[in-house]
Amino acid sequence: MNYTIAPEFTPIIDAIEIHLIGKREPIALSLATFFAGGHLLLEDIPGVGKTTLAKHLSQVLGLDYGRIQFTSDMLPSDILGVNYYNQKEGSFIFKQGPIFTSFLLADEINRSMPKTQSALLQAMEEGVITIDATPYTLPKPFFVIGTQNPHEEVGTFPLPTSQLDRFMCSFGIGYPDRESEREILKGETGHSSIVSDTLITPQQIETYMKEATMVTISDTLLDFLQEIIAYTREGGVFEYGISTRGALALTAMTKSWAMLQGRTYATADDLQRVTPIVCAHRLRFNEGNTTAKRIHHEIFTHVRSDK
Template sequence: MNPQIIVESVSSILKGKEDVVLKSLVCFLSGGHLLLEDVPGVGKTTLALSLSKVLGLSFARVQFTSDLLPSDILGVSIYDQAKKSFVFKQGPIFHNIILADEINRATPKTQSALLEAMAEGKVTVDGITYELPKPFFVIATQNPLEQYGTFPLPESQLDRFSMRISIGYPDKETEVSILRGENPLEKIDKLTTLVKPHEILSTIQQISRFYVSPDIAKFVVEIVSRTRNHPDIILGVSTRGAMHLINCAKALAYCRGRDFVVPEDVKDLAPYCLVHRMVLRDGVDGQALIKSILEEVPSP
């Protein structure tokens, strides 16, 4: 599995966003889930579709609305007259990659339907537990500006996302080329699948066994400890957050051609793995705060 070729292939559709594509792939290979926080129309759906196509994985998009029910995501048991029993009809969550579009527009009850799936890779319906396909990757989106009719994600759910990133607007030259070219969604059909499912699972398992030195582990613990004692932070990073940062750093090391983590891997991903897990005081810039902490903590 060649991560560079995958990034280049997806970037041919999502032009000028190689770094965003790389971070998305890193999140996927870490075994975690991704939160895209951005305004509409910058390519969130295009990113999710392109990744699924290149990776050769099944894909489903769920538009979250205030009247969406948990059963609309998980599935429902229907009585079969012929069999004289209930038959479970799988919902869209039974795909490899799920795009949970505008997740904060659904009620907390519906949002919580994703918690078990994201944490354990399975869902329970009517007392019966069903395993989800592997790999399983949730890409959730939300608009950071539009708050009317939304239900903000609680800290417990934000903590399930390994990374939060933004795509942002393209630069002017890229935007001109996009406007002069064909619809990016039409180009996705022309993408070639570059990897087989068993290779993906093997790679994810391989990455999970990468070496993390005691010094790197202490480095991460020191970073998250400072978020718990900082005067501008009401709620610091949990142990789960530290684990996700380590897992993502392993995946980034793999994409950079190594089988061990170095401090630069941690530093490059810390703002995207940690900021959304913190509760900040009003007016505090989380990205700048994490960067200042990284400057204060000595590298091993």
């Protein structure tokens, strides 16, 4: 499916592609997820560039970057923070956890127990955490990239459905193509330790996030979107359909992907491009493996639009 990135966003994608060669579309989709105000789940094997993507995306956006390496013995307080008693002052003081950052890489999130994974729920939904009945506001914007290893790996725990639904999009980076990998092997790509320049101001980020919400979706396209949602719920091929949160995520991501191409209106092509990555972690086939490609084929074989 063809697309053209608008000139104002091209330098951002170019700067990251130096370090993640041949992965222009995953970079663009990550950027669109950010501008849509969502969170991103990268599901792939270790060593294909998930951490590299997160690190350099945060750098070009100029956001404070934090990384949590999830492990099986990690506690929620290791993420959120903890109240401790200060004997000198005779009172409890809150020590912030690593979640207090604008750009959080939740690395190998499925290596921790579900109780620890769930520590992110309120933060990802509301931008707030609550410790001992006291709410604490997180920085804005607040963007989470979670990485997940295949479930077949030893020592992994499936993410709860409620946690999966907090991620707007999910996709894998995948292996590089032969030509790109040859350049990597020859050492002709940017080294991951190099810091990328900040290419966008906080004011521009705020403007683009607002513009993404203002992209027009016609009534006809909205009908198409609702037909997709209805099919996931009533088609009989999925265990359960897309939630209302998922439907809102699909709408927001369609708008953001259109904005990234320099348009103030969304098209059916935009919707079809983002549907698999919004739905891949929300849907499960009653029979057989669930993949984004299979979801795309299933939905758009039965729900069609020439709009």
